[in-house]
Amino acid sequence: MMPDLRSDTATNWFQRHPKKTLATVTLVVILAIVFAAEKFLEFNNRRHGIVLEAEVERRYARLKEYRPGTRLLLAFPRNHLPYTDNVFTKQYRVDIDNNGFIAPSRKYDAPDKVIVFLGGSTTECMFVDEDHRFPYVAGQILERDTGAKTNSYNGGMSGSNTLNAIDILINKVIPLKPDVVVFMENINDLSTLLYEGTYWNQRTARSPLETLKKRQLVGKLLKEICIPNLNHAYKNLQKTLSGKEEDEFAGARGKKLIIDRAKMVQDFAAGLRTIVCTCKAWGIVPVLMTQANRITDRPDPVVAAYISRDGGNRGIGYRKFKELYDAFNDTIREVGRQNQVMVIDLAREIPPDKKYLYDLVHFNDAGSQLAAEIIAARLRGIMAPP
Numbered sequence: 544m545m546p547d548l549r550s551d552t553a554t555n556w557f558q559r560h561p562k563k564t565l566a567t568v569t570l571v572v573i574l575a576i577v578f579a580a581e582k583f584l585e586f587n588n589r590r591h592g593i594v595l596e597a598e599v600e601r602r603y604a605r606l607k608e609y610r611p612g613t614r615l616l617l618a619f620p621r622n623h624l625p626y627t628d629n630v631f632t633k634q635y636r637v638d639i640d641n642n643g644f645i646a647p648s649r650k651y652d653a654p655d656k657v658i659v660f661l662g663g664s665t666t667e668c669m670f671v672d673e674d675h676r677f678p679y680v681a682g683q684i685l686e687r688d689t690g691a692k693t694n695s696y697n698g699g700m701s702g703s704n705t706l707n708a709i710d711i712l713i714n715k716v717i718p719l720k721p722d723v724v725v726f727m728e729n730i731n732d733l734s735t736l737l738y739e740g741t742y743w744n745q746r747t748a749r750s751p752l753e754t755l756k757k758r759q760l761v762g763k764l765l766k767e768i769c770i771p772n773l774n775h776a777y778k779n780l781q782k783t784l785s786g787k788e789e790d791e792f793a794g795a796r797g798k799k800l801i802i803d804r805a806k807m808v809q810d811f812a813a814g815l816r817t818i819v820c821t822c823k824a825w826g827i828v829p830v831l832m833t834q835a836n837r838i839t840d841r842p843d844p845v846v847a848a849y850i851s852r853d854g855g856n857r858g859i860g861y862r863k864f865k866e867l868y869d870a871f872n873d874t875i876r877e878v879g880r881q882n883q884v885m886v887i888d889l890a891r892e893i894p895p896d897k898k899y900l901y902d903l904v905h906f907n908d909a910g911s912q913l914a915a916e917i918i919a920a921r922l923r924g925i926m927a928p929p
Contacts, residue, residue: 603753606714607700607707608643615639619670626849629901635670642715645697647679655691656926658682659698659716661708661818662727665834665904666699668911675908678725680915681922688919691928696721704731705814706742706751712818717825723925724822725918727889729834729871730904732814736807737800737859737867742814800859804867808874815878828925831879833872833890835914836904837897838865849903887921889914 615638619631638646645667660666660678668676682695696719698711705728716724735742735749744750815831822829837846842861850861859867872890879886893899899910906914 601755603755604710605707605751605753606643606710607703608698608711608715609637609639609645609700611639611641611643613637613639617669623902626845626852627902628843628845628897629907631670636673637669638673643698645676645678645699647673648696649694651692651694653692654694655928656685656689656693656723657696657719657721658685658693658723658725658922658926659696659719659721660725660727661698661703661711661716662832663699663703663731664701665730665906666727667697667701668699668906669701670901671906671908671911675911677906677911677915677918680912681918684915684919685922685926688923689927691926693926694719702731702749704728704735704742705811705818709814709817709821710751712821717821717827721827723828723830723922724818725830725832725887725922726815726818727832727834729868729875730836732811733807733867733871736810737802740801740803742810802859802863802867804870807867808870811871812874812878815875816882819878819882819884828885830885830887830922831875832887832918833875834904835889835893835895835900835906835910836868837895837900838868838903839895840865843897845897846903885921885925887918889917892917 614636616634616636618634619627640646640648642648658681660681666678668678673679676697678695678697678699682693685691685695686693696716698708698716700707703711708726708728712724735744739749742751819829819831837843839846842850847861850864876886876888878884893910893913899906899913901907
């Protein structure tokens, strides 16, 4: 007769828990078999000169978006306070929908009209109350005036340039089947081309491709999946202790710049034409916007301080910067004219002062409201139901 391992005479854990013991042994055997099979196949593949993708590195197209489902409360960055004359005394709520757009976004499951706004921080309007951001307000005005149920999506993100917007347009916007895509860029493209010389740069923060070694990928996933809150707190602590915000162009700061205006304008125009042609190919009405700004012939102290913040040793002064910035807005107008595309000229329609802009180019609540009214007035004919 076999002894009863569950009896009181059992002297160890394995005897007292025979089912758990069997499951543990089975799991260990399976893992050992899997590990042995992996090593055998690795050895065999290497003999034949085969190196699998997972053994080296992975490359990803960098989609400039906020992580879907994110909810944030953001305070105005301390390092930017010298370059604004607005007073920021609160945190701003930012909710991201499940497709990476800034909420409020999708109001209706079956809308009559869909409009998507793409651009950088001047489109996202992060430091404006969430119900005052112009992409949302413009949609509200159009719905009120036309009677069409309207979904208005804010696809702006700080640092995004035209190349990033092309990725967003192809991968996220086209599936929404929008009626209109409104695109506004200038200063992010100008900065990228000025500091890097190309959209396809190799710097980590602005490169359109991200390369991760296998161990980097595993570490990144573990931090973001297992300890996202601790990881976020650690990054904030680093910023607090250093007293600095992340600088995407840190490697180029202080270096004398080589400026090729003709090439910069040519590259920017090519990106704009790509946006326009892609929209038209998919039956979407493209609309371009110039960027409102405070970059005037006689800069106020806030604007002058921002342009000269690197000590004036970059080989570009205020006059040269203004010339390049104005050339980029002119390029938007010219691409629109050549391609018979509507251009909403915010640079000419919004006064260049602190009543509407809290720094060089970013709207405050009043500026965002005025922009929404201008945009809605121009789009009313397009967005009206048939």
